[in-house]
Each structure stands twice: as C-alpha cells, then as structure tokens.
Amino acid sequence: MSLAAPPPVLSARGQRKEYGTGEGLVRAVDGVDLDVGAGETVAITGPSGCGKSTLLHLLGGLDRPSGGEVRLNGRRIDDLGEKALARVRRTEVAYVFQSFHLLEELTAVENVELPALLAGRSPRSARRRALDLLDRLGLAGRARHLPSALSGGQRQRVAVARALSNEPLAVLADEPTGNLDSAATADVLRLFAELRDAGQTLVIVTHDPRVAAAADRAFSMRDGVLAGESGPAGPACGRLAGAEG
C-alpha cells in the first residue's frame, strides 16, 4: 500500500455539532478536522458520550452540522437539501449500525437488495448483486432466512452486505461489533480486513482495540475533539491477518 496521501474521499473542516442552549448546551462535536483518503481505514475510539456517533452521522450526511463543512469526493454535502442528501446516502456513503437495523420482515437477501431497489436498479440486477454479496460474505446458505433466524454475527454481516449494495465511496460503521460476542466479533473483523484489502474506504467507530490496531490510522475522541492520531498502523495489518489464520 502506498503511503503517498491519496486525494481525500471524505474531508471535514471545523465540524461542530451542538445540542440545547444556555445551561444545557452540549458540544457533542467541537471543531473536528479529518481527511479520509481513498481506500483508507480510519478508526475512532474514545469513551462513551464523547461524540463519536455524532461525528459519524455528520460525515455521512445523516445529520447536519452546526458549523464547519464536509466534502465527499471534493463536493460539499453539509449544505445539501434533504433530497440531495438522500441521494448521497443512496450511492456514496453507507452505514453499518451497532444494532444492525435490519428490517424484521425481510429476508437476508431482501434486506441486502433494498438500497439497490431504492436507487432504481432493476429487481433482477439488484437481486443478483445481493446474492453475490451474501456469497462473498459467506452467507449464501442464509439468503432466504429472516433476521430473527440469524445469529448476531450473521446479522451484522448481512448489514455489511447491505452497506456494500450500491458500491459506496465510503462505509461508515458505528461500533459494528458492539453487540457481538468475541467469536462473532472476530468474524466481522475479518470481513472488514477483507474490505480494506479490496480498497474500500472505511471509517469505524469502535471500543475494540483490535479494530483500532488494524486501521491505517486511529484517532481517539474526547469531549467532541479528535486527538492522538496514531499514524499508519502498518503492523496491525499483520496482527489482524494473524487473527484470521
């Protein structure tokens, strides 16, 4: 992997998000600058309530900042209207949530193909791509199961497959292993390592030191401020690869 900084896919400048006013004012995100290059994996760690989820929501246009700007592939998204933001979420960024957020009444493959259908792909090609993704993620045999019939790790892998459905520029994951036991965690970590190897841009909020160690860069967040960039984590790849084997 080249260390020459590729042009940033995601770029945040002076990100701020405040809740409430006066006495109750909470600065959830307080002046964050962050660049994420193409194919880069960035991990964000930090104690609970320090603003990690809020920052992730701002980066993907799920929420609007109180100040600062966000660029996706050089294009500002923080001042877009709801409709344009929806398009961004549809094709350019994708989320993976701690609690999976799968639709209960849809089977695994139906969940995975949903973003493609929303983006106006034909049902046939959406289904083919969804089955491909599930196959790639080792869930070929589970495609027609409802989420209630899947284990936690399998559910999160379905959620990752769904995130990849429209080949997004960046995948933003908020504590993707937070609800999983250690075996399932290893499973999902292996998946992220594969994505990284395949050149997928990733931003992962995590409490798991292994995830942070496997990232190209890891930040810790405190009181809404990003601190302690730990630089490219070259050796971590090896460690992760070791865990795989």
Added chain:
Amino acid sequence: MGRVLLVIRLALRDLRRRRAETALLMLTIVAATTTLTLGLVLRDAAAEPYQSTRAATRGPDVVAVSGRPAGLERLAGVSGVTGHSGPYPVLAGRVEASGRAADVQIQGRDATIAAVDQPRVRHGRWIGEGGVVLEAAFAAWLKVGAGDTVSLNGRPFTVAGVAVTAASPPHPRASCVVAAGCVHGAVPAGRDLPATLLRDPGLAWLTRADVRALAPDPGSLSYVMNLKLAHPDQAQAFADRHGGPGSHGGPGGADGAVSLQTWQGILADATELARDSQILLMTGAWLLGLLAVAGLSVLVGGRLADQSRRIGLLKAVGATPGLVAAVLLAGYLLPAVVASAAGLVIGTLTAPLLTEPSAGLVGAAGAAPPGWSTVALVTAAALGVAAVAATVPAVRGARSSTVSALADAPRPPRRTGGLIAFSARLPVPLLLALRLAARRPGRAVLGVAGVAVTVSGLYVLLVLHAFLDGRPGAEAYTAAQAGVLRHVLLVWTVILLCLAAVNALVLTWAMVLDNRHASALARALGATPREMTLALAAAQVLPALAGAVLGVFPGGWALFTAITVVTGGDGGSAPLPGPGRLLVLVGATVLAVAALTTVPAGLGARRPLTTTL
C-alpha cells in the same frame, strides 16, 4: 393523597409527551360520544312519537269539520261517542314573522283544558288574551318561539307558547280544518286553483274572542270538533257512517256538511316523514358508530406495545401492579372524561338539527336537553372504552416479568413474501408503500373497512339526493318535506365526513408512529423524504382505493337495498348513480384520503433521522 397526585402527575406527563396521539384519542372519543348521544336522542325520537303525543294530549279519535256549528253539535250525541270538545271556530288567515309568511288556520280555544285534544305546551304557556300559541313544527319553520311577536292577518300577537297536538299532523302536513280548503305540496303546473285555498297552512291557537275579533264576518269562520269514541279502532267505520261526501280529508262544505278525519289518517300523515328521516338517521348513526369503533381500536392497539415497555420501566423502579394499573387507567380516563363531555355537548347541540322534522310531536327529542340516562350512558361508554383500553396492557404487564416487559419489542411486523417480491418491481414510493401497508395487515383491513363504510354512506346519500332532486314535489314529499329531508342528509354527510377524516388521520398517524424506525432506516439507506411521504400516504391511499370500490359495490348498493327493504319503499323508483358519478365518488374519496394523509405522513417523513435510529 400523595399516591393519587403521583398517579395523576405520571399520567399527565405521558399525555403531554404524546400530544398528537392524545389529541387524536380525544378527537376519536369526542366523535364516538357525539355519535352515541345522537343515537340515543334519535332512539327516543323514534319511540312512536305520534302514539305518545296522542296519549299525552288525549288526542281525538275523530276530528269533525264543518262550515256551521249546528251539524257538529248533533254529532256529540251520536251513539259510540264518549267525549268531545268544541265546536271551536277556525279562521283561515295569514301569519308573518321574521321575514317568513305562511297561510295559517287559527283555532279559537278556551283558556281552560278541554276534555279531548289538550295541546301540550312545550315552551311558554297556553293561550290568553292577545297571546297566540303555535304548533311546534310550524313555529320551528317560522323560526319563532315564546315571547316573539307575529302578525296574524296584519294584527300583532305575542307568541305565548309553542305546543304539540295529536289532532293534526305537524307542519307542513297539518290537516285542513277550514271550509275554504287547502292544498299541500307543489301545485301541478297548468292547474288553476281558487285563490281562497290555503297552501301548506300551519296551525295556531287563539282565544275564541280573539278569533272572532280577527274574522271579517261570522260567516267566514269554520268549526271543528274533537270526538272520543268507545271503539277507536272503528273510527273509519264511524266516519263513513256520519261523514258527508267529502269526508276523506277534504274540508267540510260551507253549506253545513260535515267532514270527518280519523286518527289513523292523521297518524299516517304524521309519521310518514318522521319515519323516513328516522330510518336515515339511524342508518347514519350505525355507520358512524362503526367508524368510531374502527378509529378507537387502531389508537388503542397502537399504544399497547409502547405501554408494555412503560409498564416494565415503572415496575423496574418499584411501582406495584396496582400503581401501574392506576397510571395507565388515569392516562385514558382523563382524556375520556373531557372528550365525553365535549361529545355530549356537541351531540345535544346537533340533535335538534336532526329531529326538527318531528318537532311537532311529543316523542321527538327536539330541543329538550338529554336526560340523565343519556348523559350517564354516554359517559359510562367513554369510561368503559378507556377502562378496557387500560386494562389489557395493565393485566398483561402485571403478569409478565419486569425484564420481559422492558425488553418487549413492539409487535413484530408481518411478512408477506409474495407482496414483498412483487413490490420490488414497482417505483420506490409504491414499493415502500406496499411493504408498509403489508407490515400491519389488520390495520390495512381497518382502513379498507372505514373507507368502505364512509363510501357506502355517501353512495346512499347520492341516491337519496338524486331522488329528492329528480321529482320536485312529486307524490311522496312536499317541497317543504323534501327540504327537511335534504337538511337531514346534509347533517348526516357532514358528520360522516368529519368522522371519516378523523379516522384517516388516526390511521396515518398510527402508521407513521409504528413505522418510525423502518422509515428512518429506509431514509438512511437513501429514500428521499418525498418518497417516504408519498409512501406513507400511498400506504393509506391504496387501502382507501380498495375501500372506495368496495363501498360502491357491494357496500353502497347493499346498504341502499337494505334501507329500501326496511322502509318498504320502492327501490326501483330511485335512480341509481351512473358510472360517471361513481367514478367521481371513488376518485374524490381517494384524493381526499391522499390530501388528509399527506400532512401527518410529511411530518413523519421529515423527522430527524439520528433521533430515531
């Protein structure tokens, strides 16, 4: 005391936390209790008003009319007659009041109570010097009441009171008791009628002295006598024996011939209109009741899941099952009490609009305030609904363990595999709409049923309007009666549409709340707010389309047939709406539902994503 305050405070907090839901709950209970109040008032009104009037006023078995008193006095001694009152002088005149004018038959009575036909004063007092009493339906039509002034043949009189009688059908069907003769209803074109004929005359009572003073000459007076018979059943035979040639409702001749009217004839005239409008109203009350129940069940059902979590929370912090039940109950009782009071008031205020056609009879509820039994019944029904709505989750919550109550997810959505596969081929808003609707099939069915009920009602209203419009003053109704029926139809339509609108809002809001998470997720995956709004609205509009079609056929057709059978009417004589009109009805219904649901759907689709996910 402290516990009671705690319960009320917790309940109020919960209500405030969900203002929109509380407002809808109250609106639905108001609609339901209004309907119930109307239904009870109408039930009272439907309790054979003429019979009760006849009993309450010692109504005559036969009314005898003649141009001269002598022929009538002879009748008093005929065998089979057990009592009589009169003969009383009657003057054909004209009344003017607050801009309205009408022909009137003015009867001269004594200030004392007669042996037969004792008009029952409903407002004000009985006649006295210079004071006129008007027949109640006539007074309602003139828009005057006790204390107002009217002019009779140009002379001012104070309205002493308003009374009902069984000796004549209510206005505009009053029997003719003047020798000059009367016509009812529209006059067929091209027929020349004598100018002296009274048209749709009303009935008024004055003292004998006042009537004589008003009459230009004694020869212009007619006379009327009320008879009680030993065998009321055989009144018609009595009339055939003793009546003159014109004894079938026609006036007695000026030459002294006597014409007789039987109480059965008066009954037929008096109840014709009242019966028709009551059948309409009762049908309406039933439809409204069904709609109200549908709306309530959606609301209560929608809250169940949310409440079991709340119960878990309360129990986790140490609340006893009793306290939990009390909080839940208070949460329903407080809005129910307020809403049922509002429903009673609205029902009471609207009831006179509906019962006006039978205002001339004692049994009609008219403007009388609802009895205690009505108040008690309506309040009990509202509180009963509230209690049931609170009891189900309370019992469930008391039985379930605290942990499972806390973990209780909202009812899992249904999976309808075929529909999900099919919807994948559709444009995004329809895709989402079908899947949203399919998640709660029961609610979709309620939506279909609610719209079907409404459209059935509208179909029948269309038929009846066409019927009234198509034959102005035809054999069935006079113009005035048609006006009254049209009025009833209008009130019916307004209430039906209001309740249907409330239901559409309730259903959409329940769907928005229930799908908060799913729709936030769809938006996180890239659905635009517009697509989401369209989807939420379409999820209501699709069932509405099905409901509208079902409401036309078989719904409306079956309802109209049922009404025809019940009324014994001739269904074939009413023109059924053509396909053009039905298309407009279905289209308008769908458009109305779409318009109504867009607002809550839009609000739901624009919620900030991160607070929901």
